[in-house]
Amino acid sequence: MYKPKAPIDYNNAVITIKGLKKSFDDYHVLRGIDLDLYQGENLVVLGRSGTGKSVLIKIISGLLQADTGTITVLGKDIDKISDKDLQELRIRIGFSFQNSALYDSMTVRKNLEFPLVRNRKGITRKEIDSAVEEVLEAVGLSQTINQMPSELSGGQRKRIGIARTLILNPEIMLYDEPTAGLDPITCIEINELINEVQEKYKTSSIIITHDLTCAKQTGDRIAMLLDGQFQRQGTFDEVFDTNDDRVKPFFDYNFIK
Amino acid sequence: MDTEISTALQLKKKAKKPQGKITTFLISLYNINKFILRFFKEAFLPPFEFKEIVRQCYEVGVRSFSLISLTGFIVGLIFTKQSRPSLGQFGATSWLPSLVSIAIMRALAPLVTALIAAGKVGSGIGAELGSMRVTEQIDAMEVSGTKPFKFLVCTRVLATTLTIPILATYTGLVAMLGGYINVAVNEGTSFNTFVQEFFDPLTFTDFSSSLVKSIVFGFTIGIVGCYQGYYSTKGTEGVGKAANGAVVTAMFLIFIEEIVIVQITSWFR
Numbered sequence: 001m002y003k004p005k006a007p008i009d010y011n012n013a014v015i016t017i018k019g020l021k022k023s024f025d026d027y028h029v030l031r032g033i034d035l036d037l038y039q040g041e042n043l044v045v046l047g048r049s050g051t052g053k054s055v056l057i058k059i060i061s062g063l064l065q066a067d068t069g070t071i072t073v074l075g076k077d078i079d080k081i082s083d084k085d086l087q088e089l090r091i092r093i094g095f096s097f098q099n100s101a102l103y104d105s106m107t108v109r110k111n112l113e114f115p116l117v118r119n120r121k122g123i124t125r126k127e128i129d130s131a132v133e134e135v136l137e138a139v140g141l142s143q144t145i146n147q148m149p150s151e152l153s154g155g156q157r158k159r160i161g162i163a164r165t166l167i168l169n170p171e172i173m174l175y176d177e178p179t180a181g182l183d184p185i186t187c188i189e190i191n192e193l194i195n196e197v198q199e200k201y202k203t204s205s206i207i208i209t210h211d212l213t214c215a216k217q218t219g220d221r222i223a224m225l226l227d228g229q230f231q232r233q234g235t236f237d238e239v240f241d242t243n244d245d246r247v248k249p250f251f252d253y254n255f256i257k
Numbered sequence: 258m259d260t261e262i263s264t265a266l267q268l269k270k271k272a273k274k275p276q277g278k279i280t281t282f283l284i285s286l287y288n289i290n291k292f293i294l295r296f297f298k299e300a301f302l303p304p305f306e307f308k309e310i311v312r313q314c315y316e317v318g319v320r321s322f323s324l325i326s327l328t329g330f331i332v333g334l335i336f337t338k339q340s341r342p343s344l345g346q347f348g349a350t351s352w353l354p355s356l357v358s359i360a361i362m363r364a365l366a367p368l369v370t371a372l373i374a375a376g377k378v379g380s381g382i383g384a385e386l387g388s389m390r391v392t393e394q395i396d397a398m399e400v401s402g403t404k405p406f407k408f409l410v411c412t413r414v415l416a417t418t419l420t421i422p423i424l425a426t427y428t429g430l431v432a433m434l435g436g437y438i439n440v441a442v443n444e445g446t447s448f449n450t451f452v453q454e455f456f457d458p459l460t461f462t463d464f465s466s467s468l469v470k471s472i473v474f475g476f477t478i479g480i481v482g483c484y485q486g487y488y489s490t491k492g493t494e495g496v497g498k499a500a501n502g503a504v505v506t507a508m509f510l511i512f513i514e515e516i517v518i519v520q521i522t523s524w525f526r
Contacts, residue, residue: 058396063400088402090400095396095400097397103397104388104392115401118402168401
């Protein structure tokens with residue numbers, strides 16, 4: 001089994017969240033989140049569907065606004081920076097969407113080129129081709145370069161989605177349900193890819209999932225989101241060493257006890 | 258999702274609560290106005306998306322070209338044929354080219370073009386952007402450092418605004434050809450004479466009002482299609498609603514604008 005080798009710098013938090021709250025109308029999703037993500041760390045956020053896991057990473061990337069709390073990403077307060085700075089910050093954050101979100105009117109090549117062409121002014125054709133080939137090789141899908149997203153399998157779409165974020169060399173990766181809807185073997189391949197990305201690109205990652213195999217294989221630390229707050233944090237074994245009725249069923253279901 | 262979109266979507270959701278149709282209408286009106294203001298704020302500031310605008314112009318032209326050609330020709334042919342008996346009662350069939358030219362150039366060409374484009378192009382824009390919204394492609398653009406509003410909305414609105422006047426001019430010429438064929442078969446009028454009589458009664462006001470109308474119609478088709486698609490919610494159902502809403506709202510607005518512009522133009526005659 002592939003395990004991350006890149007060292008974690010516990011003195012350097014790339015994301016710091018304090019007192020984050022978010023509601024949709026009368027539904028309080030996040031009720032006071034405190035979190036640090038350290039340089040080189042893979043943090044897995046576990047929780048039931050609808051508990052606000054995806055909302056959390058959408059707030060981190062500036063796609064949603066928090067009601068209260070401070071979110072500092074790579075030294076910048078997300079709520080206080082200008083649009084221009086937010087745009088520049090987003091280039092340093094890779095976001096892998098649950099359904100890949102590939103541009104379905106573009107080929108794989110165009111999908112990968114798109115963020116590069118738009119963010120690196122003056123980049124040459126040769127440099128673009130080289131970057132596209134490199135990230136495709138990193139996700140092991142060089143042969144799909146001229147295919148349309150509709151011609152790819154679910155696992156391939158996930159990989160291309162990850163490749164599209166890698167092309168900008170992000171410092172932070174946010175994975176939204178990276179293994180959702182995939183067969184067990186493809187899930188393992190995606191988990192290994194997440195670890196490879198961390199090692200090769202020296203990224204720090206937040207992985208949103210309710211797949212415990214994914215959590216165990218990729219996570220340096222697990223944070224369990226319960227009732228809008230992180231109730232349990234630690235290594236995989238530490239988090240599941242409990243008789244808490246809200247936590248135990250996760251383990252029992254995933255490992256068929 | 259940027260703050261403005263987030264607010265607009267929240268307002269849209271609030272409007273779904275039982276607050277009455279007037280509240281819903283006012284919230285929609287507020288959102289549309291903000292959307293239009295944002296377009297003017299972003300469309301004319303660099304960086305300009307020239308490549309994408311040209312690509313969208315091509316898309317708009319190609320999507321409606323065949324249908325506009327056919328409809329324009331038939332409109333010219335049928336209008337001439339239907340007008341002949343009435344003029345014939347007064348022995349004035351020689352006025353047919355003039356009558357046809359005024360009807361086509363003042364009203365039919367821009368209106369027919371806009372209605373066809375609303376159906377073909379407006380619905381396409383609504384469905385495309387709606388699908389991009391519900392599959393998170395717009396969010397993906399945003400997090401990758403691209404401004405989706407500028408890239409998706411501004412380019413499409415500019416493309417329809419620039420292309421509809423060209424298509425309307427083309428519709429007018431094709432309709433003229435339809436009218437000429439009918440007149441040539443029945444009256445044996447030569448092409449040169451027909452063209453001369455066709456353009457004789459037309460004034461600068463006719464051309465300019467048609468141009469203004471086409472620009473306004475083009476802008477309407479683009480902005481309505483983009484608005485419906487960009488704020489689309491509720492998955493595939495929302496995409497269908499966005500496409501449908503784009504056509505219905507654009508057609509309704511086009512008729513209202515037609516009335517207003519005709520009224521304003523009449524003050525200058």
